[in-house]
Amino acid sequence: MRSLRRFLKxxxxxxxxxxxxxxxxxxxxxxxxxxxAENVRSGLAPAEARRQAILKFGAIQAVRESYRxxxxxxxxxxxxxxxxxxxxxxxxxxxxxxxxxxTLALGIGATTSIFTLxxxxxxxxxxxxxxxxxYRLGKDSNCCYHGGYSFxxxxxxxxYDLYKYLRDNTGGFSELAAFPAFGPIFGVRRxxxxxxxxxxxxxxxxxxxxxxxxxxAYTGRxxxxxxxxxxxxxxxxxxxxxWEQSYGSDPLVLGSVFQLNEKPFTVxxxxxxxxxxxxLRSAPPDFFLPLNTEPYxxxxxxxxxxxxxxxxxxxxxxxxxxxxxxxxxxxxxDAFLEGKKDMVPWGYPCNRTEGGMHTGKGVAExxxxxxxxxxxxxxxxxxxxxxxxxxxxAFCTFGAGNATGGSGAPDTHLxxxxxxxxxxxxxxxxxxxxxxxxxxxxxxxxxxxxxxQK
Amino acid sequence: xxxxxxxxxxTLALMVLKTLDVLGxxxxxxxxxxxxxxxxxxxxxxxxxxxxxxxxxxxxGSIASEWGASENNRKARFYRLxxxxxxxxxxxxxxWEQTAAIIGRFFAVKAKDLK
Numbered sequence: 001m002r003s004l005r006r007f008l009k010x011x012x013x014x015x016x017x018x019x020x021x022x023x024x025x026x027x028x029x030x031x032x033x034x035x036x037a038e039n040v041r042s043g044l045a046p047a048e049a050r051r052q053a054i055l056k057f058g059a060i061q062a063v064r065e066s067y068r069x070x071x072x073x074x075x076x077x078x079x080x081x082x083x084x085x086x087x088x089x090x091x092x093x094x095x096x097x098x099x100x101x102x103t104l105a106l107g108i109g110a111t112t113s114i115f116t117l118x119x120x121x122x123x124x125x126x127x128x129x130x131x132x133x134x135y136r137l138g139k140d141s142n143c144c145y146h147g148g149y150s151f152x153x154x155x156x157x158x159x160y161d162l163y164k165y166l167r168d169n170t171g172g173f174s175e176l177a178a179f180p181a182f183g184p185i186f187g188v189r190r191x192x193x194x195x196x197x198x199x200x201x202x203x204x205x206x207x208x209x210x211x212x213x214x215x216x217a218y219t220g221r222x223x224x225x226x227x228x229x230x231x232x233x234x235x236x237x238x239x240x241x242x243w244e245q246s247y248g249s250d251p252l253v254l255g256s257v258f259q260l261n262e263k264p265f266t267v268x269x270x271x272x273x274x275x276x277x278x279x280l281r282s283a284p285p286d287f288f289l290p291l292n293t294e295p296y297x298x299x300x301x302x303x304x305x306x307x308x309x310x311x312x313x314x315x316x317x318x319x320x321x322x323x324x325x326x327x328x329x330x331x332x333x334d335a336f337l338e339g340k341k342d343m344v345p346w347g348y349p350c351n352r353t354e355g356g357m358h359t360g361k362g363v364a365e366x367x368x369x370x371x372x373x374x375x376x377x378x379x380x381x382x383x384x385x386x387x388x389x390x391x392x393x394a395f396c397t398f399g400a401g402n403a404t405g406g407s408g409a410p411d412t413h414l415x416x417x418x419x420x421x422x423x424x425x426x427x428x429x430x431x432x433x434x435x436x437x438x439x440x441x442x443x444x445x446x447x448x449x450x451x452x453q454k
Numbered sequence: 455x456x457x458x459x460x461x462x463x464x465t466l467a468l469m470v471l472k473t474l475d476v477l478g479x480x481x482x483x484x485x486x487x488x489x490x491x492x493x494x495x496x497x498x499x500x501x502x503x504x505x506x507x508x509x510x511x512x513x514x515g516s517i518a519s520e521w522g523a524s525e526n527n528r529k530a531r532f533y534r535l536x537x538x539x540x541x542x543x544x545x546x547x548x549x550w551e552q553t554a555a556i557i558g559r560f561f562a563v564k565a566k567d568l569k
Contacts, residue, residue, distance in 0.1 A: 002514040002515065002516070002538075002542070003514075005513070005514060005515050006510070006513040006514045009513040010513065023531065024505060026529065026531070027481075027482055027505060027530075027531050028502070028505070030481065030482075030483065030524060030528055030529065030530045030531075031481075031482050031483045031486070031501065033526070033528060034481075034483040034524065034525075034526065034530075035483060035501075037526060056500075056501055057500070057501045057502045058500030058501060058502040058503060059500075059502070060502060062502070063500075063502035063503065063505055063506065066503070066506040067505055067506045067509060069506075070506040070509045070510050070513075071509060
């Protein structure tokens, strides 16, 4: 307590510096005067009396120094004096000062930015219950491969049946959840709502997905295995971000029906804030749907688009012969190679349907010439032709002998040709067994020529 | 010639407090003279060293000071004990006596006493 009191007094002493100096000077003067007077009384001459008094007092300058050290906080005072000196020096050399400040600012800024990045990417865990207990099944550290199965990506993709087998027959995991490599995009509208349709990302997840991550709903409930069964009522979990930003955290969203690609889903829960799905993505999913609703929402779209197309029998007089049909199909498959795109006999209107997407808008200008990946060799072409409806089916290997050395993926295209022109193009990507039929066997840089026709 | 000794570290403050306790308010010179008299001139006290000690005690709140008139009618700073200083004196005196007693006992002990 006494030390604290003394410290505070010393801290405040700067305000009384001059007064304290005067006081000490006066006290010393008085002291010497009293000692001198006593010395005179004991018989010394005044000059000698004064000299003796000073001798007895000791070194006055040393006493002053000691007094000053006791009075304030000399280290602090020295620091302040040094700081003032440094600031004055800096003001005298502005160019030097600016250089130093910029160097320091850049250094601190760069360090902070890099650490922020390292923290976000490397140090911060996924916002799930036990991130250290999560494992991703597969050979490589990177998820996922979109173009189909290949030897290089062993176990990066598994079929739904294999997933179910692993889930039910693998010990050692408390849960084994599944989700597709690729999240779909939905046109979303609240049923009976007046909002315009908005485009949101979704993800199909197995029923135990949230249980595996140990994530509970912010409000409502999460998906359960009971939701992920064929014939279960279609339900969805909405992201906190979408709920907050698009629906103003409206509590009535819970239990509301939303149209996702015109299929009704009941929102049963809101995911907690900070949960953006299983993968770090720039565009995380906003709707989590049970895996088993994928056929319900996706395949039906293909059916719907197909049913809007006219595949009627073509009158015998207007039919193309099989060479014309195969030629049109080959021209399309060649378009994936550089410089062959302009040789495709596009018809109008033309619809292209692929991966649940459809290019047609129902107008005369509808075009299938909307771009294809370039530099892809499509080999092993086998054709099935039906002249009566102008149909050509091409079974082929997509990406055989590419620069990356891949052996390609099995692929199927269906064309409707009228008057030698393409009217409808349907593409279906296969996910066959690794050693199954349809895998390409051609070597690197093989010519893109049809090698067989049926 | 009389053998003299330096003032031991920390004991000067105790002497100052006791002096003020016995004699009441005093100026620096008075305190210095009193200490020399009591010690029988055995202590060599550089009188100037008293002033930093007085300042420290004042900062700690054990003593207070104010200007007054000395016996030769000059302006002098008079120091007096505060109630906190009195308490401090009591506790330090007790500690000193204990320490002195313990040391005394050590010196009194002879080898045969330990057998």
